[in-house]
Amino acid sequence: MxxxxxxxxxxxxxxxxxxxxxxxxxxxxxxxxxxxxxxxxxxxxxxxxxxxxxxxxxxxxxxxxxxxxxxxxxxxxxxxxxxxMMQVAEPTVEERATIEQRLQTPGPIEHALEATSSLLSDITGAAGMVMVPQHEVRLSQLSLVSLAADRALAVLVGEDGNIENRVVELSGGVDASTLEQASNYITARIGGKTLTEAIAEIESEISSGKSALDRASQDLVQRGLAVWSKDTAQRPVLIVRGQANLLDDSALEDLERVRSLLDDLENKQSVASLLEDAKTADATRIFIGAENRLFALSGSSVIASPYRDREGKVVGVLGVIGPTRLNYARVVPMVDFTARSLGKLIG
Missing domain, CATH: 1.10.10.10 (Winged helix-like DNA-binding domain superfamily/Winged helix DNA-binding domain)
Known part of the structure; x- marks a missing residue:
């Protein structure tokens, strides 16, 4: 080249x-x-x-x-x-306010990440991508609260104050004392640990017969852990929104290119690997066409920027993908500002 x-x-x-x-x-x-x-x-x-x-x-x-x-x-x-030669057009005051407002989504951090991906798609007319942080927070406590005879609410609290809830299905006949015993048992063992570390320790203790829990409490603990373990395993490595934006009028002239691009986006692990290259960048990176092997056939451009937590540590990457005729002067500062805005929400 x-x-x-x-x-x-x-x-x-x-x-x-x-x-x-x-x-x-x-x-x-x-x-x-x-x-x-x-x-x-x-x-x-x-x-x-x-x-x-x-x-x-x-x-x-x-x-x-x-x-x-x-x-x-x-x-x-x-x-x-x-x-x-490009002269970037910084987001207006109104655009900045809109971005910050759209990202203020209550609930788990995944909700904010999904909102970010949708936002990027909406403001750029391309497909938005957000790489999910792979770090695990340190835990503080877990409480089990009865909802009905066959259901309980598992409330997980992180050391950073973040709270997440999941519904646990019960086998029936679980009383308040059993819920309290299971809650106390789990909380005593998860303090300061990640979810992965806590699950491994508790499962090992139960399987070895050292838990000192009765059968009902053991079953409840394992059901609660299974909910969180499954949830962690199913968390996406990449959230993509706005693929329909890639099917514009010009796409009809080059359906094979667009089909190749959509196929590439389905392989989210490979896309996440590409975005990893932007993690060490000091600023927004631009990959044009064949400069990256993944999107060489589809002739697409990727604009990506790392986002940081409140301590300044890079925890993920976000960006957009679209045809090489993206409005780089407008999209680059939009991606950069969105990355900085998302970083303010990351604990």
Missing amino acids: PNVPLTELTDRARDIFRLVVEGYLTNGTPVGSKALAGEGGVDLSPASIRSVLADLESLGLLAAPHTSAGRMPTESGLRLFVDG
Whole structure:
């Protein structure tokens, strides 16, 4: 892939190149010499403009998809524009307020992550992606509260003050004293541990006969742990929303590309691996087309930014994926601000 520095371009070539890229990103169609010579364009004849376009094409920065159809940037051209010429448009006060309000979702952190993915999709017109934090909080206590003869509510409290509830199905005939005994037993063993650590210790103690619990209490403890264990195992590594945005009018012209992209998004583990590359970045990263192997066939772009907890530790990555003609100048600061806003909600 050609790597042409901006210093190799004349001022005239830079102006024309910038207009072609901006026109393509705005309208999604190749830009012709007549449009470039029109109002707001460059003060050159169409013939002179065509000569410069031909030079830019020979450098691998522009391409002509069809005869006399104008030019559009190549992936190399987009990279040159994004790295050296793009002027970002920071979110407005109203847009910032909307983002922060949309993320204020009550309940488990997964609710906020789902809201973030949907938000990214809505504000960018692409598909939104959020990588779920894989860290486990340290626990404080677990209480079992009777709801009915065959159900109890398991209330799990983390050391960070976060509270999550799950309904536990009972075998029947469980009284209040059994619920209290099971709650006390679990709480005494989960303090300061992660859920994975606590489950392993309690299961080992029960299976070895060292628990000093009666059969009813043992059954209740195991049922409660099973609910949380299943919940942890089923938590997604990646939340994707807005895939329908990828099926726009231009997609009808290239159904194979879109089908390939949607197939890639179904393999969420692979997408999460790609986003891992953005975890160590100091700022928002942009992957254009074949720069990443996963989306090379679909020719898509990914804009990703790490998000941090309140202590400044990177805990995940969020971003958007869409066609290479994304409005990078607008989307990049949107993704960056959303990442910082989400970080304020992470304990």
